[in-house]
Every structure is written in C-alpha cells, then in structure tokens.
Amino acid sequence: MFRQTHDATISVEISNQTGVPNADFVAETIERLCSEAASGSVLDNQIENLSIEQYQLDAEPLNSSLHIHLKGLKDVLNRRNMEKFPLTNLDNLKQCVVNLQAKQEAERRQRGLMRLDCFLLRFESFGELIKGLPGVTELMGFIWATESCPDAFSDLLDIYDQVGRTQPSLAMYKELLVNGYNLTQILAAAYKDVILMNKWLVIYFQQRRWTELFSITWKRHRSKFSNIIGRMASRFDLVSSRASVSQFDYFLNESTLKDAKFDDTMESDNLGRWQTVRAWLKPTEMENEQYHLRKISATSPDSCCWLLNDETFQEWFGPQGTTATLPRLLWLDGKPGAVLASIIVEEARSRKPASTTLFFYFKHEDNDRNNFLSMARTLLMQILEQNPHTLDYFYSKCCSTGGALLTSRTLIEDLLKQALGNCDSAYIVLDGLDECCSRKERGDIVKWFRAMIEDLPSELRDQLSCVFISQNDSARKDFRDLARITVDAKTNGNAIGAFCKARSEELVLKLQISDKRAKEIADSVAASAEGIFLFAHLLWENLCGQSSIYGLEQEMQSIPSDLDKLNKIYSRIMQTIMNKSVRAERKEALMILGWLVCAKRSLKMHELQTMKSIDLKRKAVQFDQKRFRVDLKDLCESLVDVREDGTIELVHLSAKLYLANCEYLNVATEQLSLAMLCINYLNLPSFTAPYSQPAVLAGEYGFMEYATLYWLRHLEAGLRSSKPEQTVLHEDLAKSLGILVDQHWNNPSIEINEVSKSTRELLEPFSSCQNFPQIQLAVSLTDKELKHFGDIRPGQSALDFAAMISGIRREIEIVFQSNATKGTDDQATDHDLVLKYGPPRFRCPRFSCDYFTEGFSTTEEREKHVGRHERPARCMDEHCSGSKIGFATNVLLERHLRETHSAKTKEQSYEYPTEEEIIESQKEDVFESGPESEPEVAAQPEHDLVLPVVVPAPVIDLELSEAAPRPIQSEGANKRQKTKQVYSCEHCTKTFSKKFNWQSHLDSHSSGQRYECPSCSEVCARRSDLSRHLKLHDPSSSVSCGGNLSNGLRWGCGKTFARADVLRKHHESKRGRNCIAERDRE
Incomplete structure (x- = not known):
C-alpha cells in the first residue's frame, strides 16, 4: 500500500539537421560540462554518504524546543490517550492502516488510504533526523498516534495528505546540512506545526460524542488547518528552492506575526460566540x-478531612x-x-x-x-x-x-x-x-x-x-x-472542633483571655453545634464581636442547648442588635433586615444605599447625605453577608425563616411599606421628562430597575396577607397609587372591563379612590407586561415606564461614557458613579428579560441581545447576512435555509466499486473530450439513478516527485464554467434565464390579441395562459395530494387541486412538506 513504483520512459528527440561546429567552442563546452559534472558528483557523493551524526545538531536547544511544543498536546489528552500515545510507533500504525484497508475493501467502502503514504514517508525521514535526541520515542509517538484514528476519513485523510506533501524529504534535509544550514529552527518549526495540528485533531476527535457533533461543528474546526498547512507549504518552497539563511529567518518572523493575527481573529470570533451563548x-x-x-x-x-477520607466517599470520588x-x-x-x-x-x-x-x-x-x-x-x-x-x-x-x-x-x-x-x-x-x-x-x-x-x-x-x-x-x-x-455530630464533630480551636485563638489575641479558657470555650461551642457548621460559624461571629470579657462570658452563658439551636442563636444575635445603645442603629438594622426578608431578589449595595437615601419631604434622593457610612455587619451583626460582587444576603435560609416569624418584624407590614417605598420613589420629579444628567450624577436612579419590576409584587404580597387594622397603610398607598397613575398614565387602548375578578378583589381596599378604574387597569396591564416575553405595543401598557426607563438609561450611559473618556483626572467621579449605580452596565429594555437588571458590559453585547429578541432565529453560516441580522420566526429561517443553503448541505453517498469492477472498468477505452465539447447524456428512465463509476487516482511515486504540494480541488473544479445570460423585462421586474420564456412573457405586456374564457369573464394575454386557465373548469384535469405507500397506507392530505403546478406549490409550503414527508422517507 505504502509504496508503488511507476515505469518511466524517456524519449529523446534527435534533429535531422547537421552542421560544422567551432572547435574552440566545443573545447570550452566540454571543459565546462566536465567541471559541472565533477562538482555535481562531489555534491551527490557527499549527500549519498552523509551520516547525520557527522553534522552535530544543536541537540540541547532542539530537544528543549520539541518538548515545549509537545506539552501543549499533552495538556489536552485524556487519561487513556496519555498512556497510549507515547508508546505508538510507525510499525504499529502501518499495521493498523493495512488492517483498516482490508476491512474497508471487504465492506466495499474504501476511502483512499493511499493519502496517508506521503505523510508517513516524510515523518519517517523526520524521525531519522532526530533519532539521536533523548526521548525521541515519545516525541515521535505523539505524531504517529493521532493517525491511528482515521474516523472522519474524507476530510481527515485530505488534511494528512496535504501535510505530507508540504514536508521536505530526507534528501532535502541532508542537502541543507551539506550546505551549512543549522536545522534546529527548521526541525523545531516542522515539529511544532504537526504537533499543533494533532492537538486540534485530538481536541475534536477525543470527544466522546464527536460523531453526533461532526455535521454541526467540523466545518469551522477544519478551517483552523488552512493557516498551518499554508505555513508548511511556504517552508517547503524555501527548502526546495535552497533559500538563504536570512530568508529562513525572515520567514520565521513573518510566520510568527501571521500566527498572532490568526489567533487574534479566532479569539475575537470565539469571544463573540461565547457572549452570544452566555446571553442565551x-x-x-x-x-x-x-x-x-x-x-x-x-x-x-x-476541618473536613474526615469526609475526604471516608470509605464511601472515596469509592464515589475515586x-x-x-x-x-x-x-x-x-x-x-x-x-x-x-x-x-x-x-x-x-x-x-x-x-x-x-x-x-x-x-x-x-x-x-x-x-x-x-x-x-x-x-x-x-x-x-x-x-x-x-x-x-x-x-x-x-x-x-x-x-x-x-x-x-x-x-x-x-x-x-x-x-x-x-x-x-x-x-x-x-x-x-x-x-x-x-x-x-x-x-x-x-x-x-x-x-x-x-x-x-x-x-x-x-x-x-x-x-x-x-x-x-x-x-x-x-x-x-x-x-x-x-x-x-x-x-451529624459523630461524623462532623472533629471538623467543627478544629474550626472552633482556630477561632478561639482570635479571642486570645483580641480579649487576652488565657489559652485554657479559650480551649474551654472552643470545646463548649463544638459540643453545642452537634455537627451543624453554620451554627458554630454564627456563634463564633457573635463571640468574636464582643468588646469585653464580661460580654463574652454573658454570651457563653446563653448558648442554646435544646434542639432548636439555630433559632436560639438567631435570637441571641437579635438581642445583641436590640441592646445597641443608639436608637438609630436599632431602627436602621430592623429596616435593613425587613428589606432583606421581603426582597424579591438579592439586593445590591448601591440599591440598598439608594433606598436609604430617598427623602420624600424634599422629593429627591439625598445620596451623599443619607447613605450608610458604616459597615452593614456592624448594624446587623452576623445575620447579614456582603458578597464580593456587592450583593447583600441573609446568612442562611433559616435566618430568613426566623426573622419572618420573630416578634421584631411584621412581614405584611414590611411588604406594604416596601411597595409604598417603590411607588413613592417612582413618583419623584426626577422620573418626569426631561431627564437630566445632573440627576444621574446625584444618584437619583440607583433603585430604578428594582422599583419598576417589583412594586406590584410587593403590593400583591402585602395585600394578600394584610389585616383590617392596617387601614392607615392602605390610605397612604391609595394616595401614592393615585399619584403614580396620574404622573405615568400612558392612555392604553384596552378597556377597563378587561380587568380580572381576582384583581378587582385584591384592590378592594382602594375602591374609594377617585381614579380607582385607572389603578385597576394599571395593576392588570403591568402584571401582564412583566410576565409577557414578546413585544408589547404602546397601547398595551397602562404606565409609561418603558419610555421613561429608556430615556433615563440613555442619560446614565452618556454620563458613564463621557466620564470614561476624560482619563485619570476624574477617578473620583468614576468611583462615585460606581458607588451609586454599580459597575457600568448596558441593560435590556424588556421587563420580562433577566438582563433587564443584570445587563452587559458593552453596548455591542446589549444590541446583539436585543436583536435576538426581535429576530431570534439565526443562520449558522457566518458569512451569511442571516447570521448577523437573523429572522423573526423559525419559519422564515427554514425558508432561508431551503432557498439559500440547500445546495450546500446536500451530500451524496456512493457505494465504492469492487476490485473486479475496477479491473473491468479499466478495460474500456477512455477518450478525452476537447475543451469545448459537452458531455452527451443518454436518456434514462425517469426514476432510475445512475451512479458514476469511481476510478482510482494514479499513485504518485514520492521518491521521484519532489513537486510542491498540490491543493485539494473541489468537486467539479475542472468543469468548464458557463456564463448565464439573464433576460430582463423592461416593463416589470421579472428576469428569465431562457430567451423563449422571456419572449413569451413580453407577449403578456403587448396590446395585441386577447383570449377570453368562454366559461367566465377571465381574459388572457396569451393562448397558453388561456389553455392553463381552462383546466380550472375541467374536472378531469384535477389532481389530488396523496398516494399509496408500499405498506398499503396513504400519504398526503387528500386535498384536490385544479392543476399540477398548483399542487407543486402546495408541496413547497410548510403544510405540503408534511404531506410528502412519509413518501420521501420511503
């Protein structure tokens, strides 16, 4: 398989003309030819007798370079391939390919494994060159091993064929050595390229389900190889043309720059895809x-080593x-x-x-x-x-x-x-x-x-x-x-004991208690925890927060010993909060805890600061004057955690459940109060157009997203759980709701009677309000708008929140962007903006979208996301405008794919001929047609499929051919290309590819004879149009959608059509394609 030779005949043409040569010229020519022959013979002898060991390669740098390149491949190997690859050798691979070829021949599905021949021969020569290096078996093993999984044959073999043809032969390398070249860089670059190629192939074919992903993902993955194969081809040209050392250095530098550019392009494309997928x-x-x-x-x-050493865990984790x-x-x-x-x-x-x-x-x-x-x-x-x-x-x-x-x-x-x-x-x-x-x-x-x-x-x-x-x-x-x-306490006790011992050392340093007392406290806390790490953590937070030994001992005396330990510790923490000497601290702590218990999502620090800074008397947000200037944990103790991203959370779900039922908070009152805070905030003058940048800089809008989304949810929760004695809150809420609908009314086109019964009953406490019908409609339509994920027309919104938020966000983005362009002089302003709004985010305008709050880091990401709302279906072809613009529905995308890309996705699978069929086909005479000749196609029955005879390509003798690598030509590349003539109608926009159809169409615009239907008032411009029209009145010419399957069942919808062309249009529609699906599958 690997080597086949061709007989070559050399013909010499001898001229019939004779002449008398000049003696001096003949003498000079003979001398020159002898000299050249001698020098050529010397060079040939040097190459023939060359031993690589005679030309000492720079072994240490070369070996180091090769192993550096190899590390990148090792990093992506799984456990099985990491053990198998280094042990693979050329003989193993050749035997694998021979076995595979025999198997494919027996199954009549040979795929041209001859394409591996060039690759194997060239890198066998490469192995000869570096055989003196330490670890050469492993180095070459990682080249041969990837070849042993030729699953995606057609493309994979093409790639290795091209790689093989771009590698210099052993004779070329020897000639470079004779001429004094240093091969270290050349060999390292060649090894780097093939290892990089193998790395990309390993990443892909190492996937467990690559066969299921192949049709979707291989096309883009294969595009990576064009750059590396192009670099190999350029290096081959330099070697074959005996380029100078400076030319090799220039090529290496240029290759590095091109690689960096290619990597940047791929990284940019991947980043765009990654952002799109993350948003999705x-x-x-x-x-x-x-x-x-x-x-x-x-x-x-x-502290948790017990779990890692547990026998059951090790069996699971092994x-x-x-x-x-x-x-x-x-x-x-x-x-x-x-x-x-x-x-x-x-x-x-x-x-x-x-x-x-x-x-x-x-x-x-x-x-x-x-x-x-x-x-x-x-x-x-x-x-x-x-x-x-x-x-x-x-x-x-x-x-x-x-x-x-x-x-x-x-x-x-x-x-x-x-x-x-x-x-x-x-x-x-x-x-x-x-x-x-x-x-x-x-x-x-x-x-x-x-x-x-x-x-x-x-x-x-x-x-x-x-x-x-x-x-x-x-x-x-x-x-x-x-x-x-x-x-439980038995399994987790030691871990908690170790944790308590570590925390007790903090007490020794802070309060200067004895080591003995610290150990007693640690043992007591560990015993009380009974395996609950959170209990120990909360208790130590409380103990380490004490400012005196007296306070510490008081806390130790109140450690809970019953089963309801967490509630007891929460109660102790609340006692600490309520015992604060400053009334404002107690009030603010309860206010924060009430907000966190009722919040519909996790609050951000800037949102909580804005809530605290709302001043209803001044009708503004007094951010600098009223925001918290102390750590929230100083106010709420260990009940609150402030995360790295600025999110504020209660320490655990059990803390929320405790606070919701404790004596210090009334959840129904807190819900109504939070609803009223959101509504009053949205009623501030800064939320009335025109919106200003000074209001942005003052921090007026830091709570806008939360208030817009959740004012209604807090109102619903509060009304459902409120009691009759809360009439004062209801009255205040009625006033706030009245101002809200007056200030933000959008004049919707929907009638009041469309409000549901449950909404009317929920809003009954506000029935005495003068604008109660508007309140009902505002609540009903806002609820639908928050739940609906599609487009909302202006007439479907009772309040103008969409336009309001759009205008305000525009001002916020302008302020952030203008501040970013000012440089380091405005670092204080930048810090102030982040304090009031968090990091700059570009948010989605749809209320029902999660990115309405989270947003994106750039406007480009936001616009791409919004585009997916409007045109969610996308074409997979990156070079198609449908990939960037998209389509409004999947039906439009399917039509685009069918009309634009169907020819690209069609694949034909032919059965490979047997060896007997190949011999038989070679007996036939094959004549080459001239460049202008057209193939004659014999008439075939309508339903017969004629398969082409596959003739194997001639095998190239690699020893005789040192030609430059040949590009793989696409199917049909050698066919003569015809220029299509387009005929345009000067009266309308129609075009035709055939002259006859164009002339026939022109008759329809002429003012000549008209043909009238005898059965109706229809008038046709052409006789052919009349003939087609008359079929509408002829029952015998009608056709129906349907037929019999081989199993006796019927296919199609059975609908009758007047003409066959109308039936064909029906089959092109979505419904019609469903009709013929069963027929086509059969």
Whole structure:
C-alpha cells in the first residue's frame, strides 16, 4: 500500500539537421560540462554518504524546543490517550492502516488510504533526523498516534495528505546540512506545526460524542488547518528552492506575526460566540457563592478531612478511568449549614488530570436558584467554560432554536444530556436540594440525574459522578438505594472542633483571655453545634464581636442547648442588635433586615444605599447625605453577608425563616411599606421628562430597575396577607397609587372591563379612590407586561415606564461614557458613579428579560441581545447576512435555509466499486473530450439513478516527485464554467434565464390579441395562459395530494387541486412538506 513504483520512459528527440561546429567552442563546452559534472558528483557523493551524526545538531536547544511544543498536546489528552500515545510507533500504525484497508475493501467502502503514504514517508525521514535526541520515542509517538484514528476519513485523510506533501524529504534535509544550514529552527518549526495540528485533531476527535457533533461543528474546526498547512507549504518552497539563511529567518518572523493575527481573529470570533451563548443561557452566578463558602471553611483547612477520607466517599470520588461496578451516585444528608459542598468542589477541581467540575447551590424563594431550568443553564455554562470546544455546538443550537433566552425544558434537557455525555469525566455537586421551589421539582431533578448516570453502559460508569446534598426529610425516597453519608455530630464533630480551636485563638489575641479558657470555650461551642457548621460559624461571629470579657462570658452563658439551636442563636444575635445603645442603629438594622426578608431578589449595595437615601419631604434622593457610612455587619451583626460582587444576603435560609416569624418584624407590614417605598420613589420629579444628567450624577436612579419590576409584587404580597387594622397603610398607598397613575398614565387602548375578578378583589381596599378604574387597569396591564416575553405595543401598557426607563438609561450611559473618556483626572467621579449605580452596565429594555437588571458590559453585547429578541432565529453560516441580522420566526429561517443553503448541505453517498469492477472498468477505452465539447447524456428512465463509476487516482511515486504540494480541488473544479445570460423585462421586474420564456412573457405586456374564457369573464394575454386557465373548469384535469405507500397506507392530505403546478406549490409550503414527508422517507 505504502509504496508503488511507476515505469518511466524517456524519449529523446534527435534533429535531422547537421552542421560544422567551432572547435574552440566545443573545447570550452566540454571543459565546462566536465567541471559541472565533477562538482555535481562531489555534491551527490557527499549527500549519498552523509551520516547525520557527522553534522552535530544543536541537540540541547532542539530537544528543549520539541518538548515545549509537545506539552501543549499533552495538556489536552485524556487519561487513556496519555498512556497510549507515547508508546505508538510507525510499525504499529502501518499495521493498523493495512488492517483498516482490508476491512474497508471487504465492506466495499474504501476511502483512499493511499493519502496517508506521503505523510508517513516524510515523518519517517523526520524521525531519522532526530533519532539521536533523548526521548525521541515519545516525541515521535505523539505524531504517529493521532493517525491511528482515521474516523472522519474524507476530510481527515485530505488534511494528512496535504501535510505530507508540504514536508521536505530526507534528501532535502541532508542537502541543507551539506550546505551549512543549522536545522534546529527548521526541525523545531516542522515539529511544532504537526504537533499543533494533532492537538486540534485530538481536541475534536477525543470527544466522546464527536460523531453526533461532526455535521454541526467540523466545518469551522477544519478551517483552523488552512493557516498551518499554508505555513508548511511556504517552508517547503524555501527548502526546495535552497533559500538563504536570512530568508529562513525572515520567514520565521513573518510566520510568527501571521500566527498572532490568526489567533487574534479566532479569539475575537470565539469571544463573540461565547457572549452570544452566555446571553442565551443566562446562567446563575455560582462562583461568588463558592468563594464565600470556601472562605468560611478556610479558617480551618483540615476541618473536613474526615469526609475526604471516608470509605464511601472515596469509592464515589475515586480515580475516574477505573471500571465502576455501580453508578457513581452519592447522597450526603444532614442538617442545613454543614458547608461541605464547597470542600467537594475544591477537591474535584484539584484532580489531575483535570475533570469537569459542575456545581449548583439551590436557594429557597430565589427563582434563579430553585428550579431545574436555572440549574441546567448554569451547568451548561460551566461545561462551556471548562470545555471550550463545545462552543460551536452550543452556538449552533442558539442560532437554530431562536429566542433571546433558553427557556424550552425539552431543549435544555437534550443539551445537558449531550454536553454531559461528551465530557470525558465530570463531577456534579448539587447542594441544598431541599430548597427547591417544590417537592415535585426536587424529585424531577434527582430522577433526571439518576436516569442519566444509571443508564450509562458499564464501561462508561466512571465517566460521571454526582452527589446530592440535602436534609433527611420526607423526600428521602428520591435517594433510595444510593450510597449514603450522614453528616451529624459523630461524623462532623472533629471538623467543627478544629474550626472552633482556630477561632478561639482570635479571642486570645483580641480579649487576652488565657489559652485554657479559650480551649474551654472552643470545646463548649463544638459540643453545642452537634455537627451543624453554620451554627458554630454564627456563634463564633457573635463571640468574636464582643468588646469585653464580661460580654463574652454573658454570651457563653446563653448558648442554646435544646434542639432548636439555630433559632436560639438567631435570637441571641437579635438581642445583641436590640441592646445597641443608639436608637438609630436599632431602627436602621430592623429596616435593613425587613428589606432583606421581603426582597424579591438579592439586593445590591448601591440599591440598598439608594433606598436609604430617598427623602420624600424634599422629593429627591439625598445620596451623599443619607447613605450608610458604616459597615452593614456592624448594624446587623452576623445575620447579614456582603458578597464580593456587592450583593447583600441573609446568612442562611433559616435566618430568613426566623426573622419572618420573630416578634421584631411584621412581614405584611414590611411588604406594604416596601411597595409604598417603590411607588413613592417612582413618583419623584426626577422620573418626569426631561431627564437630566445632573440627576444621574446625584444618584437619583440607583433603585430604578428594582422599583419598576417589583412594586406590584410587593403590593400583591402585602395585600394578600394584610389585616383590617392596617387601614392607615392602605390610605397612604391609595394616595401614592393615585399619584403614580396620574404622573405615568400612558392612555392604553384596552378597556377597563378587561380587568380580572381576582384583581378587582385584591384592590378592594382602594375602591374609594377617585381614579380607582385607572389603578385597576394599571395593576392588570403591568402584571401582564412583566410576565409577557414578546413585544408589547404602546397601547398595551397602562404606565409609561418603558419610555421613561429608556430615556433615563440613555442619560446614565452618556454620563458613564463621557466620564470614561476624560482619563485619570476624574477617578473620583468614576468611583462615585460606581458607588451609586454599580459597575457600568448596558441593560435590556424588556421587563420580562433577566438582563433587564443584570445587563452587559458593552453596548455591542446589549444590541446583539436585543436583536435576538426581535429576530431570534439565526443562520449558522457566518458569512451569511442571516447570521448577523437573523429572522423573526423559525419559519422564515427554514425558508432561508431551503432557498439559500440547500445546495450546500446536500451530500451524496456512493457505494465504492469492487476490485473486479475496477479491473473491468479499466478495460474500456477512455477518450478525452476537447475543451469545448459537452458531455452527451443518454436518456434514462425517469426514476432510475445512475451512479458514476469511481476510478482510482494514479499513485504518485514520492521518491521521484519532489513537486510542491498540490491543493485539494473541489468537486467539479475542472468543469468548464458557463456564463448565464439573464433576460430582463423592461416593463416589470421579472428576469428569465431562457430567451423563449422571456419572449413569451413580453407577449403578456403587448396590446395585441386577447383570449377570453368562454366559461367566465377571465381574459388572457396569451393562448397558453388561456389553455392553463381552462383546466380550472375541467374536472378531469384535477389532481389530488396523496398516494399509496408500499405498506398499503396513504400519504398526503387528500386535498384536490385544479392543476399540477398548483399542487407543486402546495408541496413547497410548510403544510405540503408534511404531506410528502412519509413518501420521501420511503
């Protein structure tokens, strides 16, 4: 297979003319030829007798360079290939290819494995050159091994064929050595290119499900090879043309610049795709939560070693790549606050070789953290971040499905199943499942992951490992038959003891108590915690916050000893807050806690500061005068956490539940108060056009997004749980609502009678208001607007919030952008703006979109996102305008693909001929047609498919041919190209490709004879038009949609059409394509 020779005949033409030569000229010519022959013979002898060892290569730099390039490939190898690749040699590979060729020949599907010949020969020569280097077996093994998986034959073999043809032969390398060239850089560059190529191929074909992704993602992945093959071809030209050393140096420098430019272009394209996919997935940020929890447990790094050393955990967590007899599923149960999930995540991230680590922390009453959809979107984004090669697949789904956000449960499940199945190995950590939005949702999540992992084949059971962390409650049957670890005082006690010992040292330093007393306190707290890490953490926060030994001892005497430990510790913290000597501090602490208990989402620091700064008497936001100047933890003690991203959270769900039922807060009153705060805020004069930049600089709009989205939700929650004695609040709310509809009324086109009965009953406390009908309609339409994800027409909005927010955001963006262009002189202003609004964000205008609040870092990202709202369906062809502009519906996208790209996607698969058929075809005479001749096509029956005979291409003798690499020509490249003539009608916009049709059409514009239908009043311009029209009146010419299948069933809708051309148009429609689908499948 690898070597075939060709007989070559050399013909010499001898002239019949004779002449008398000049003697001096003949003598000079003979002498010159002899001299040249002698010098050529010397060079040939030197090359022939050359031993590589005689020309000492710069071994150390070359060896170092080759191993540096090799490291990039090693980094992307999975465990199996890392063990297999270095041991592969050329003989193994050749035997593999021979076996593969024999198998394909037996199956009549040969794919031209001859294309590997050039590659194998050239790099066998390369191996000869570097055989003296240490570790050469491993270096060459990583070249040969990738060749042993030729699965995507057609493209893969083409790539290796081109690579082989761009490599210098051993004779060329020897000639360079004879002429004094230093081959270190040339050999290193050649090795770098082939290793880089193999790296890209490994990344792609190492995926477990690459065969399912091939049709979607391979085209763009293959485009990476054009740059590297072009560089190989240029280097080949330099070697074959015996370029100078300076030319080689110039080429290397230029190649470096081109590589950097190519990498920048690819990186820019990938960044755009990544941003689009991230906006589509809208993942919940988990890294901040992981950082926060890890920081808590970092006080005692070895505190959770018991879990990592547990036999059941080790069996679940053990090395992936070993055969697992049971699915790797684990249930970790215990009381809330054990803080073990973050430890597992960090341990999984530290594994070598790296595995994909996925995690999600559920949170009660947080719509972004309490359901399957939010969890799945977040896990998909984590997979993308750790496996960038999945970007093209996600992007293709993003384009083809339409929609600015991924909301389809079916599509999300399919994507997650495909993405997890494609991971070489993955750890999945799901913490707080008991905080899901419903018992059913929790059961569905557990059931989905169990089915996904339990259904894996036995040889792939080590691929995915999933741990569920929750309380041991009535839902424990979801975890039946799973490996289980219970977290209690027995298992977690030592870990909490180590944590308490570390925190007690802080008391020694701060209050100067004795080491003995510090140890007693640590032991007491550890015993009281009973395995609940959160309890110990809160108690130590309270103890370390004491300012005297007396206060410390008072707190120690009140440590709870009953079962309701967390509520007791929360009660102690509230006692600390209420015992503050300054009344304002107590009032502000209760105000913050009330806001956090009732908030519909996590509040940001700038939002909370703006809420505090609202001055209703002055009808303005007094940000600089009224904002908090102290740390919130100083006011609310350890009940509140301020995260790194500026988010303010209660320390745990149990703290929220305690505060909602404690004596210090009335949730119904807090909800109504927060609703009134939002409404009064939106009634400020700064929210009436025209909007000004001074108002932006004053911090007037830091609470705008939250107030716009949630004023109604707080109103509903407060009214549903309010009591009759809260009539004062109702009266104040009625006044505020009246001002709201007066100031922001949008004159909707919808009638008042469209308000639902439930809305009328909910708003009954405001029935005495003069503008009660407007209040009802404002509440009803705002509710629909917040829930509706499509376009909202102006007449469907009762309030002008959309236009108001658009105008205000425009001013905010102008202020941020103008301040950014001023440079370092305005750093104080920049800090002030971030304090009032957070980092600059460019937000989506749709109320129902998650990016209405979160936004984007650039205007370009925001515009792309908004474009996906308006035109969600996208074409996958990057060079097509449909990829950037998009389509409003999937129907329009399907029509675009059918009309524009259908020819590109059609593929024909032909059966390869047998060896006997090839011999038989070679017996026939083949004549070459002239450049102007057209092939004659014999008439064939209408339904017969004539397959072309495939004749094998002649094999090139690599030893005789040192020609430059040949580009792979596309199908039909050698066919004569015809220029199509276009005939345009001067009377209308129609064009025709055939002259006869054009002339016939012109008759329809002429004022000559007209043809009238005898059955109706229709008048036709041409006789042919009349003939076609008469068929409408002829029942015998009618046709119907349908027919019989081979199994006796019927296909089609059965509808009757007057003419066949009308039936054809029907089959081109969406409904018609469904009619013929069964027929075409047969």
